[in-house]
Amino acid sequence: EEGFCSAPTSEHKTDSNSQQQQPLYWKVMNPTLSPLHLQDLPGFTRSVYKRDHALITPESHVFSPLPEWVNTLGAYLITPAMGSHFVMYLAKMQVHSRSALPPQDVERFLFMVEGTVALTNVSGISHRLLVDSYAYLPANFDHSVKCDTSATIVVFERRYVNVQNHIPEQIVGSTDMQPLLETPGEVFELRKLLPMSAPYDFNIHIMDFQPGEYLNVKEVHYNQHGLLLLEGQGIYRLGDNWYPVQAGDTIWMAPFVPQWYAALGKTRSRYLLYKDVNRNPL
Numbered sequence: 110e111e112g113f114c115s116a117p118t119s120e121h122k123t124d125s126n127s128q129q130q131q132p133l134y135w136k137v138m139n140p141t142l143s144p145l146h147l148q149d150l151p152g153f154t155r156s157v158y159k160r161d162h163a164l165i166t167p168e169s170h171v172f173s174p175l176p177e178w179v180n181t182l183g184a185y186l187i188t189p190a191m192g193s194h195f196v197m198y199l200a201k202m203q204v205h206s207r208s209a210l211p212p213q214d215v216e217r218f219l220f221m222v223e224g225t226v227a228l229t230n231v232s233g234i235s236h237r238l239l240v241d242s243y244a245y246l247p248a249n250f251d252h253s254v255k256c257d258t259s260a261t262i263v264v265f266e267r268r269y270v271n272v273q274n275h276i277p278e279q280i281v282g283s284t285d286m287q288p289l290l291e292t293p294g295e296v297f298e299l300r301k302l303l304p305m306s307a308p309y310d311f312n313i314h315i316m317d318f319q320p321g322e323y324l325n326v327k328e329v330h331y332n333q334h335g336l337l338l339l340e341g342q343g344i345y346r347l348g349d350n351w352y353p354v355q356a357g358d359t360i361w362m363a364p365f366v367p368q369w370y371a372a373l374g375k376t377r378s379r380y381l382l383y384k385d386v387n388r389n390p391l
């Protein structure tokens with residue numbers, strides 16, 4: 110990693126090649142694209158915190174032990190203190206680490222950014238989660254995540270909003286197994302990681318843009334978002350602000366913040382997006 114940082118010109122020239130040689134989503138935790146002349150500038154950060162949105166960039170991450178987890182460091186990137194009804198955090202699992210359960214009535218979604226973990230539920234059924242795998246654990250669903258070596262997971266949790274006669278189930282999958290969905294009037298590629306049915310009160314979208322592609326709708330909507338840019342770079346408009354963004358960046362979008370994205374650079378942009386759905390906003 111050090112060698113990579115100290116060779117900015119060759120990194121730049123071989124960017125598309127070196128990205129191909131690195132594991133999927135490698136740039137999320139290795140944000141070497143950050144402009145070198147700004148990287149060491151004392152006090153400089155691209156992070157921004159405003160009433161209706163936030164941009165949290167990797168140089169601002171602060172990790173501390175995750176309460177009740179074993180050998181795991183966490184960085185909470187979005188919490189209700191910002192106005193969200195969910196939390197989004199990075200869990201860095203280390204050698205012989207283990208998760209703790211979320212609080213009562215809180216559902217959980219895990220997405221693997223780095224490494225491998227084993228997810229075991231109360232029936233003893235285990236799944237190996239690799240990079241790009243994900244799992245949804247309903248509220249009050251007994252489970253445990255274990256890691257022998259190291260892994261990074263992006264985690265979303267929220268208090269489940271019950272509706273009568275609908276019970277969500279554990280879901281385990283991977284992005285590449287999900288079908289592309291119709292996006293009328295838009296050019297980006299869309300996959301949804303959870304069923305679109307009523308038991309689920311949020312979904313996680315994976316959105317892909319080729320360089321030069323952008324959102325057609327300048328969206329303003331009641332839903333809130335937590336976004337992790339998994340690949341690529343571009344410009345995110347939030348309200349009246351236009352932010353250069355790159356893989357590894359997190360964005361909080363409050364309800365009704367005007368939002369728009371354009372992908373730039375030479376490689377695909379891919380982002381993961383929490384979105385509350387299927388519930389009356391009243």
Ligand SMILES: NC(=O)N[C@H](N)C(=O)O
Nearest residue numbers: 314316328368369382384
């Ligand atoms: N900012 C976004 O990408 N929003 C999504 N298109 C969405 O709300 O589904």
